[in-house]
Amino acid sequence: MTAATTATPRARIVHADSRAPQVLDAAARLFCRQGYAGTTMREIAAEVGMLPGSLYCHFATKDELLAAVYARGVERICDAVEVALGRHEDPWRRIEAACVAHLEAILRDDDDARVVVRVRPGDVPAVERALVAQRDRYESLWTALVDALPLPPRTDRRALRLMLLGALNWSQTWYRPGGAASPRQLARRFVALLGRGLHEAPQAAGR
Amino acid sequence: MTAATTATPRARIVHADSRAPQVLDAAARLFCRQGYAGTTMREIAAEVGMLPGSLYCHFATKDELLAAVYARGVERICDAVEVALGRHEDPWRRIEAACVAHLEAILRDDDDARVVVRVRPGDVPAVERALVAQRDRYESLWTALVDALPLPPRTDRRALRLMLLGALNWSQTWYRPGGAASPRQLARRFVALLGRGLHEAPQAAGR
Amino acid sequence: MTAATTATPRARIVHADSRAPQVLDAAARLFCRQGYAGTTMREIAAEVGMLPGSLYCHFATKDELLAAVYARGVERICDAVEVALGRHEDPWRRIEAACVAHLEAILRDDDDARVVVRVRPGDVPAVERALVAQRDRYESLWTALVDALPLPPRTDRRALRLMLLGALNWSQTWYRPGGAASPRQLARRFVALLGRGLHEAPQAAGR
Amino acid sequence: MTAATTATPRARIVHADSRAPQVLDAAARLFCRQGYAGTTMREIAAEVGMLPGSLYCHFATKDELLAAVYARGVERICDAVEVALGRHEDPWRRIEAACVAHLEAILRDDDDARVVVRVRPGDVPAVERALVAQRDRYESLWTALVDALPLPPRTDRRALRLMLLGALNWSQTWYRPGGAASPRQLARRFVALLGRGLHEAPQAAGR
DNA sequence: AATGAATGAGACTTCATTCAT
DNA sequence: AATGAATGAAGTCTCATTCAT
Numbered sequence: 001m002t003a004a005t006t007a008t009p010r011a012r013i014v015h016a017d018s019r020a021p022q023v024l025d026a027a028a029r030l031f032c033r034q035g036y037a038g039t040t041m042r043e044i045a046a047e048v049g050m051l052p053g054s055l056y057c058h059f060a061t062k063d064e065l066l067a068a069v070y071a072r073g074v075e076r077i078c079d080a081v082e083v084a085l086g087r088h089e090d091p092w093r094r095i096e097a098a099c100v101a102h103l104e105a106i107l108r109d110d111d112d113a114r115v116v117v118r119v120r121p122g123d124v125p126a127v128e129r130a131l132v133a134q135r136d137r138y139e140s141l142w143t144a145l146v147d148a149l150p151l152p153p154r155t156d157r158r159a160l161r162l163m164l165l166g167a168l169n170w171s172q173t174w175y176r177p178g179g180a181a182s183p184r185q186l187a188r189r190f191v192a193l194l195g196r197g198l199h200e201a202p203q204a205a206g207r
Numbered sequence: 208m209t210a211a212t213t214a215t216p217r218a219r220i221v222h223a224d225s226r227a228p229q230v231l232d233a234a235a236r237l238f239c240r241q242g243y244a245g246t247t248m249r250e251i252a253a254e255v256g257m258l259p260g261s262l263y264c265h266f267a268t269k270d271e272l273l274a275a276v277y278a279r280g281v282e283r284i285c286d287a288v289e290v291a292l293g294r295h296e297d298p299w300r301r302i303e304a305a306c307v308a309h310l311e312a313i314l315r316d317d318d319d320a321r322v323v324v325r326v327r328p329g330d331v332p333a334v335e336r337a338l339v340a341q342r343d344r345y346e347s348l349w350t351a352l353v354d355a356l357p358l359p360p361r362t363d364r365r366a367l368r369l370m371l372l373g374a375l376n377w378s379q380t381w382y383r384p385g386g387a388a389s390p391r392q393l394a395r396r397f398v399a400l401l402g403r404g405l406h407e408a409p410q411a412a413g414r
Numbered sequence: 415m416t417a418a419t420t421a422t423p424r425a426r427i428v429h430a431d432s433r434a435p436q437v438l439d440a441a442a443r444l445f446c447r448q449g450y451a452g453t454t455m456r457e458i459a460a461e462v463g464m465l466p467g468s469l470y471c472h473f474a475t476k477d478e479l480l481a482a483v484y485a486r487g488v489e490r491i492c493d494a495v496e497v498a499l500g501r502h503e504d505p506w507r508r509i510e511a512a513c514v515a516h517l518e519a520i521l522r523d524d525d526d527a528r529v530v531v532r533v534r535p536g537d538v539p540a541v542e543r544a545l546v547a548q549r550d551r552y553e554s555l556w557t558a559l560v561d562a563l564p565l566p567p568r569t570d571r572r573a574l575r576l577m578l579l580g581a582l583n584w585s586q587t588w589y590r591p592g593g594a595a596s597p598r599q600l601a602r603r604f605v606a607l608l609g610r611g612l613h614e615a616p617q618a619a620g621r
Numbered sequence: 622m623t624a625a626t627t628a629t630p631r632a633r634i635v636h637a638d639s640r641a642p643q644v645l646d647a648a649a650r651l652f653c654r655q656g657y658a659g660t661t662m663r664e665i666a667a668e669v670g671m672l673p674g675s676l677y678c679h680f681a682t683k684d685e686l687l688a689a690v691y692a693r694g695v696e697r698i699c700d701a702v703e704v705a706l707g708r709h710e711d712p713w714r715r716i717e718a719a720c721v722a723h724l725e726a727i728l729r730d731d732d733d734a735r736v737v738v739r740v741r742p743g744d745v746p747a748v749e750r751a752l753v754a755q756r757d758r759y760e761s762l763w764t765a766l767v768d769a770l771p772l773p774p775r776t777d778r779r780a781l782r783l784m785l786l787g788a789l790n791w792s793q794t795w796y797r798p799g800g801a802a803s804p805r806q807l808a809r810r811f812v813a814l815l816g817r818g819l820h821e822a823p824q825a826a827g828r
Numbered sequence: 829a830a831t832g833a834a835t836g837a838g839a840c841t842t843c844a845t846t847c848a849t
Numbered sequence: 850a851a852t853g854a855a856t857g858a859a860g861t862c863t864c865a866t867t868c869a870t
Contacts, residue, residue, distance in 0.1 A: 019850080035330055037244035041844060053846075054851045062844065120380065123242055152403065159388070159396040162381065163374040170373030173327065181366070189366040196359070197404015225833075248861060261834050263862065433829080449744055451658035455865060467867075468830045476865065534794065537656055566817065573802070573810040580791030581784040587741065588783065595780070603780040610773070611818015639854075662840060674842075675855050683840065835867075842860065849852080 020058040022048050028069045028111035032118045036066055063126040066119065070127075073112035074134040077105045080113075081141065091148045092195060095164075098145055099187035103168050107175050107183045117169045139165070164190065227265040229255045235276045235318035239325045243273055270333040273326065277334075280319035281341040284312045287320075288348065298355045299402060302371075305352055306394035310375050314382050314390045324376045346372070371401065434472040436462045442483045442525035446532045450480055477540040480533065484541075487526035488548040491519045494527075495555065505562045506609060509578075512559055513601035517582050521589050521597045531583045553579070578604065641679040643669045649690045649732035653739045657687055687740065688748040694733035695755040698726045701734075702762065712769045713816060716785075719766055720808035724789050728796050728804045738790045760786070785811065 026047035030039040041062055045052045059065040084101035088094045105113040116138075121131035139161075146161045167190050181189065233254035237246040248269055252259040266272040291308035295301045312320035323345075328338035346368075353368045374397050388396065440461035444453040455476055459466045473479040498515035502508045519527035530552075535545035553575075560575045581604055595603070647668035651660040662683055666673040680686040705722035709715045726734035737759075742752035760782075767782045788811050802810065 035242070035244060035327070037242055038330055040842080042842085050850095051852060052844080053853075056845070057850050120242070123245055156396050156400070159393065160400055162378065163370075163397050163400055166375075166377030166380075167370040167373040169380075170377045171369065173373075173376075174369065186366065189363050190370050193363070193367055193370055194400060195404065197402065247859075249859080258835060258837095259861080260836075260838095260863075264833050267862095269861070449656070449658060449741070451656060452744055454863080456863085464829095465831060466865080467832075470866070471829050534656070537659055570810050570814070573807065574814055576792065576795065577788040577811050577814055580789075580794075581787040583794075584787030584791045585783065587787075587790075600780065603777050604784050607777070607781055607784060608814060609818065611816065661838080663838080672856060672858095673840080674857075674859095677841070678854050681841095831868105831870080833868090833870105835865105837864080839863065840861095843858080844856105846856075847852105847854090849854105 018058070019048060019050070023050075023055060023058050023065070024069055024072060025111070027065050028073070028115050031066065031069060032111050032114040036119045036123060061126070063124055066115075066124060067127040067130050069112055069115050070119070070131050071134055073110075073114070073116040074138050076110055076113045077102060077116060078138055078141065080105045085145075091145075091150060092191075095145050095149060096188060096191045098142070099164065099168060099191055100184050102165075103171065103183040103187040106169065106172050107177070114172065117172050160194070164194065225265070226255060226257070230257070230262060230265055230272070231276055231279060232318070234272050235280070235322050238273065238276060239318050239321040243326045243330060268333070270331055273322075273331060274334040274337050276319055276322050277326070277338050278341055280317075280321070280323040281345050283317055283320045284309060284323060285345055285348070287312045292352075298352075298357060299398070302352050302356060303395060303398045305349070306371065306375060306398055307391050309372075310378065310390040310394040313376065313379050314384070321379065324379050367401070371397065432472070433462060433464070437464075437469060437472050437479070438483055438486060439525070441479050442487070442529050445480065445483060446525050446528040450533045450537055475540070477538055480529075480538060481541040481544050483526055483529050484533070484545050485548055487524075487528070487530035488552050490524055490527045491516060491530060492552055492555070494519045499559075505559075505564060506605070509559050509563060510602060510605045512556070513578065513582060513605055514598050516579075517585065517597040517601040520583065520586050521591070528586065531586050574608070578608065639679070640669060640671070644671070644676060644679055644686070645690055645693060646732070648686050649694070649736050652687065652690060653732050653735040657740045657744060682747070684745055684747040687736075687745060688751050690733055690736050691740070691748075691752050692755055694731075694735070694737040695759050697731055697734045698723060698737060699759055699762065701726045702759075706766075712766075712771060713812075716766050716770060717809060717812045719763070720785065720789060720812055721805050723786075724792065724804040724808040727790065727793050728798070735793065738793050781815070785815065 023044065027044045030043055030047065041055055042052045045055050055065070059068060080101040081098045084097040085094055088097050106117045116135065121128045121135070124131070142161050142165060146157050151157065168187065171186065230251065234251050237250055237254065248262055249259050252262050262272070266275060287308040288305045291304040292301055295304050313324045323342065328335045328342070331338070349368050349372060353364050358364065375394065378393065437458065441458050444457055444461065455469055456466045459469050473482060494515040495512045498511040499508055502511050520531045530549065535542045535549070538545070556575050556579060560571050565571065582601065585600065644665065648665050651664055651668065662673050662676055666676050676686070680689060701722040702719050705718040706715055709718050727738045737756065742749045742756070745752070763782050763786060767778050772778065789808065792807065
């Protein structure tokens with residue numbers, strides 16, 4: 001943190017009492033609970049205590065509202081991961097930290113982040129490009145992380161990245177808070193499974 | 208055996224040309240392309256060349272139509288995996304075969320199977336129970352597969368199962384046919400990544 | 415009753431096992447419970463254990479089905495009233511007996527009779543004529559009954575008839591079986607109220 | 622008091638030209654012409670020159686629209702009767718006035734009032750309670766009116782009330798404007814029939 | 829006499845969105 | 850920035866009815 005301290009809000013010329021953020025919050029909450037197509041503008045408005053028409057003071061269309069939520073979500077995950085990365089230098093430690101941050105973001109109450117995993121860009125053609133671009137920006141970060149790993153020769157790094165992110169993202173499907181493992185533990189176990197190798201040492205059964 | 212036997216088992220007044228299967232096909236196609244909420248009964252009907260109301264001769268509600276598609280999908284994946292398993296005895300070979308069968312089912316043109324991965328049961332409360340029950344039936348098969356693996360002591364077998372299935376299922380999100388790797392190759396790479404161990408040092412084991 | 419005795423059914427050429435009567439029963443039951451517009455052919459069919467299309471083996475349209483029920487209903491009320499009239503000669507006794515018979519018919523389980531009171535002919539233009547004609551046939555009977563009463567000069571006999579029948583018919587709106595008074599009692603009280611005169615004798619308050 | 626007062630009490634952003642009343646009018650007109658089940662939202666909308674969906678700006682469901690019409694109807698009848706009662710003190714005069722007011726309300730062009738008699742609450746389960754409650758409110762007024770009558774001992778006052786109201790209400794079934802008697806005349810005749818006593822012998826009393 | 833599938837119209841209702849105020 | 854009313858299209862589903870079998 002630099003000079004600008006807590007009390008002094010950044011001088012954005014947005015009316016201080018704009019309720020756009022509230023709208024985004026509500027939309028995020030509903031999108032990630034019910035999906036995009038399963039959520040109506042009415043519901044979002046009701047959640048904020050507005051009338052449906054009023055939403056259009058802040059966002060031109062439902063699609064754009066999603067895009068805004070999505071952007072915030074990617075931002076949050078990026079931030080979380082970057083903060084986590086800042087604490088480690090070892091490549092395996094770094095990827096583990098990234099997994100923990102990613103999983104915490106998409107499993108906990110950060111609705112924006114969860115939307116990024118929940119909503120398929122292809123379902124909203126009008127903004128598909130924008131969504132994919134944002135998601136790609138984030139995933140390139142993972143490409144770098146995986147590339148930095150010291151791996152056995154001929155390891156398929158792309159498959160590794162996809163496997164890891166896939167496992168993490170899919171967990172949103174079955175994870176329920178208060179379950180056996182916390183997001184942090186879960187992330188670590190996934191990484192451990194990959195790192196250690198599962199073929200029993202002695203048997204070397206292989207093919 | 209008299210005259211009226213083999214050819215006409217009991218087809219008497221059965222209207223053999225029910226178009227229910229076509230409806231299921233169309234529904235599966237659209238559900239997995241556009242999602243459940245994003246698909247309309249109108250579209251399904253149009254795809255079969257029926258009027259929307261005619262769909263209700265075969266399925267009482269949209270929800271039930273989904274449930275029927277879903278059931279067929281689980282059936283198909285189960286069958287595919289079981290057939291694949293029949294060819295192997297070694298636990299690692301078996302799980303690899305299951306991964307290949309699973310991935311081929313949910314990435315190729317088997318729309319029913321793809322719907323199982325695409326649609327979240329929680330999005331359709333009216334039939335959530337039914338969907339989850341079917342999916343669970345299938346997943347228990349995986350629990351057995353993972354349990355059969357000879358693994359280092361204290362390996363978290365649940366995490367392993369979730370990781371593997373998660374990675375497979377999520378691939379539906381990004382996979383495009385004609386890509387770099389076929390479903391079969393992809394599945395094998397995922398399994399290989401897990402089996403070998405990626406830490407450089409004791410890379411001795413493996414295939 | 416003439417020669418044709420009980421065991422020998424009149425030689426109608428209707429197939430003895432026709433289920434048309436069952437259909438009529440079911441239709442009557444539902445029409446008088448839910449009204450005409452509020453009852454569907456599906457419901458009627460289900461009540462008889464048929465499919466909707468099968469109803470059309472017996473009745474060409476829903477309207478005609480109503481007309482048939484209605485006809486049976488008028489028939490039943492007429493019969494009941496005529497039987498009741500057969501037992502009395504005194505005009506007041508006769509009208510009281512008619513009221514009792516009428517009320518018992520439209521309040522008890524005779525669904526056909528109840529439909530006659532429940533359904534407004536005007537709601538079913540296609541058969542309105544037929545319904546009204548049948549109802550009129552019955553009401554002419556009441557005109558005769560009222561005309562036969564020895565009444566004070568200048569009594570409005572038409573108003574009397576309308577009032578009496580109106581009170582009787584409307585009771586279908588509020589009457590619940592098992593209530594304070596039976597249909598028979600109720601009918602008698604109505605007649606008594608009319609016959610006795612309610613102005614208190616001595617006061618002669620009137621206008 | 623400053624400038625901005627009297628003329629604009631609080632009308633600020635109130636869109637004064639709501640068409641809800643027009644919708645109610647149209648609904649009442651159609652409900653009492655065709656019955657509740659026999660009337661469609663389309664028809665109502667067309668009658669007001671709206672699109673069907675626009676009706677839902679004002680009423681959440683067809684049922685609620687009926688409830689609103691019904692409420693207005695009860696209100697109107699109550700008002701009419703109470704106004705009529707205000708002019709009389711003699712109990713017989715009062716009940717006669719009530720009958721006249723009631724009958725004029727449900728036979729003339731007050732569609733709201735007519736709906737109250739036309740529609741059976743039991744046909745619309747979702748709002749049955751509300752309708753019955755309103756109707757009961759009105760009928761309690763009649764209980765009081767009848768109780769106030771000086772009647773021969775042991776007269777069944779409940780039967781009297783039901784008979785009178787039944788006769789009045791049922792007249793909606795057969796009455797056609799421009800007929801022999803006006804609603805006012807009809808009501809008076811009904812009351813007269815009850816008051817005088819119709820047995821020939823002691824016809825002394827009366828008007 | 830009855831079935832099962834389908835029709836075609838239309839039911840009620842909801843959707844995202846617009847716009848004058 | 851927000852409202853209340855409205856739009857126009859479309860949503861799921863139901864209706865009476867038809868017809869080959």
